[in-house]
Amino acid sequence: MIPVSVLVCVMAAWCAVYLTDTLLRSSATHRFSYESWLASRGLMLSPFHVRWQTTMFNRLFAYCARIKPQALYLWFSSGLVFGVVAMLGSVVLLIKTLQQTLAQMTTDNPRIGGQQTLQVVVPGVNLPTSQLAYFFIALLLSGVIHELGHAVAALREQVRVNGFGMFVFVVYPGAFVDLFTTHLNLISPTQQLRIFCAGVWHNFVLCVAALAFLFLLPVFLFPMYSTGGGALVIEVVQGSAADGPRGLSVGDIVTGLEDCPVRGVEDWTSCLSHLSQTPQTGYCVPTASLQPSWAHGRAFKRLDGTMDCCSNNSLTDLCFSYINPQGKHVKEREYACMPVRKMVTGTRVCRTDDDCAAHSHVASVCVTPSLENQTRFIRVTHTPNTQMLFVGYPPHLQYAVSLTNFVPRFGFLHLDLPVFLETFCKYVVSLSGALAVVNSVPCFALDGQWMLNALLEATLVTVVTDRQKRELIGFFLLLAGSALLAANVALGLWMVTAR
Numbered sequence: 001m002i003p004v005s006v007l008v009c010v011m012a013a014w015c016a017v018y019l020t021d022t023l024l025r026s027s028a029t030h031r032f033s034y035e036s037w038l039a040s041r042g043l044m045l046s047p048f049h050v051r052w053q054t055t056m057f058n059r060l061f062a063y064c065a066r067i068k069p070q071a072l073y074l075w076f077s078s079g080l081v082f083g084v085v086a087m088l089g090s091v092v093l094l095i096k097t098l099q100q101t102l103a104q105m106t107t108d109n110p111r112i113g114g115q116q117t118l119q120v121v122v123p124g125v126n127l128p129t130s131q132l133a134y135f136f137i138a139l140l141l142s143g144v145i146h147e148l149g150h151a152v153a154a155l156r157e158q159v160r161v162n163g164f165g166m167f168v169f170v171v172y173p174g175a176f177v178d179l180f181t182t183h184l185n186l187i188s189p190t191q192q193l194r195i196f197c198a199g200v201w202h203n204f205v206l207c208v209a210a211l212a213f214l215f216l217l218p219v220f221l222f223p224m225y226s227t228g229g230g231a232l233v234i235e236v237v238q239g240s241a242a243d244g245p246r247g248l249s250v251g252d253i254v255t256g257l258e259d260c261p262v263r264g265v266e267d268w269t270s271c272l273s274h275l276s277q278t279p280q281t282g283y284c285v286p287t288a289s290l291q292p293s294w295a296h297g298r299a300f301k302r303l304d305g306t307m308d309c310c311s312n313n314s315l316t317d318l319c320f321s322y323i324n325p326q327g328k329h330v331k332e333r334e335y336a337c338m339p340v341r342k343m344v345t346g347t348r349v350c351r352t353d354d355d356c357a358a359h360s361h362v363a364s365v366c367v368t369p370s371l372e373n374q375t376r377f378i379r380v381t382h383t384p385n386t387q388m389l390f391v392g393y394p395p396h397l398q399y400a401v402s403l404t405n406f407v408p409r410f411g412f413l414h415l416d417l418p419v420f421l422e423t424f425c426k427y428v429v430s431l432s433g434a435l436a437v438v439n440s441v442p443c444f445a446l447d448g449q450w451m452l453n454a455l456l457e458a459t460l461v462t463v464v465t466d467r468q469k470r471e472l473i474g475f476f477l478l479l480a481g482s483a484l485l486a487a488n489v490a491l492g493l494w495m496v497t498a499r
Contacts, residue, residue, distance in 0.1 A: 053165030065155035083197025120492030138427035149202030240400035442481035
């Protein structure tokens, strides 16, 4: 959850801003100069909302609108086609998401929750507070690119841009352009549609560009960082299962989990998933090493029905089960409490005794750690230190460390640079894509409202000649789209915060 101190600071800051604004506006001495100062700088203040507008970028927008007119015509015409398709696609996507949310509400299956196409993001709940900077910067960038599309498209269609601005609502940043409404109403519906679709079109292009950059990041960073040689540890959670003298350290390169090779973060995740879903791995141990002092541990049942034979809670010993080749009953399992690091270091993994016999000339048996259900014993191979031995629930190991695919070629390079670029690109892809989807929805107060109205005027004018009827059709379509979006947001918030 969001720390209480952060909430208090945000509320205190807004209260201070609002109180100062109220005092200056009510002061007979300072009111005129204060309001003049705000107007000269394009600032507007209201509770939990501050807005800044300027004309300083108008020349830049005008310059962009004059670059290769024919290419811009094709560019924004492509955006028109995309906007119409996105409007239909966003409705389908919201219907699918709503069905998934309702299915999740009526079941206790945790896997269904990860199948949602779209998900409401609440900072501090399903968005880590440590990544808020990525979130807000990517959101602001996506908003600026969105409005840049509107501005350039409007100037190309001879619609005046009064100004460009940014705002902050509570803590969420955004951007906007102010278009001259009279000019906008004089152009054709098709021209209006190019302007209204330009925002979501530019969000889509930004999303694709960030995705391409993310995909090509190993190529861009190749002279400085190598990939494919293992997963580099960049953070270890203090007090976690991976922490400690024989645990993982920042700078270690993980190359394997048991017999599963790790060439990158994706392999790390897939190997942990595989190990958690398959039976516990065994280890080939020479029969002669099963000394009597170890092999005569008294086995007893745990509460979950599994067996244990180490009753002293030793941090160095572990209970192993095996089939004694000299036992009276061939299939009878015996248990031995043995020093775990000594027994498994450098040994081959196995499932049965036959696996050991096939690869060893010395009489060996396959010993398997006797652990509680869902618990696994995992050898983590990493350089430059020895193997780390982990006993626990595999997802706990995944959350205990942060890894990256990029290994610096030179010692002076920062470990976090590729992580920063990778994480930021992922947020740009998610947020810019989300803005394209949400703004395409035929909903009141969003781009989808104006896109739908212009589309109906461009397509239904010969079919439904009465303008009021066309407006009525648009109103009911907007009402349905708004209800669909509101249902997704409301139920999404409930799923994220209440459950």
